Amino acid sequence: MARLDRLTGPVEKVAPRLLGAVVRSGAVAIRLTEVEAYAGVGEDEASHSHRGRTKRNAIMFGPAGHLYVYFTYGMHWCANIVTGVEGTASAVLLRAGEVVDGLELAIERRGARVPEKDLARGPARLASALGLDGSANGLNVLDPASPVRLTLRSRAVKEFEAGPRVGVAKEAERPWRFWLPGEPTVSPYRRR
């Protein structure tokens, strides 16, 4: 299927293709404005899959198009979309986006006092706005029957910027964060 083809290949090539794509979870839909690429075993020290398969990252080793949702800092969920062919264990972290549907529900989940632009500005915020948690781990976002779905743009955006990833201790210099310039929903860069 064409959509699956677009999620295969080197993760740093796949990641920008997700910019402008829309992730829908029930009533809430988010247009992605910022993503980050993480490669597979032995290729990327910042990736969860770097040291091989564990219970947590097992989804990353599966086929492309599945959600990898993990729990971190004892309180936050972050969502990735697995890319590459089965066994590659690369994934793209959904870092930020713009709520384009289900605004009321997103506000309810994130708090009434949160500015609209901050609803999904940051990976844990994005997952929260979509209502994603551990139960969404492993869902196939290309499956029309899935509660969480990904809609790619018919054409990938041509204009995007790339820079260092946020919050990683290792491989900080690798410019694998991609974002849409000028978007107010892009999260601020923070060096770890």
Added chain:
DNA sequence: GATTTGATTCTCT
């Protein structure tokens, strides 16, 4: 078995 760390965010100073 114990300790450290983390793809973070919120709150208070």
Added chain:
DNA sequence: GAGAATCAAATCC
């Protein structure tokens, strides 16, 4: 800008 919240996985005895 610093500190807290809070837990699973990774890393050390």
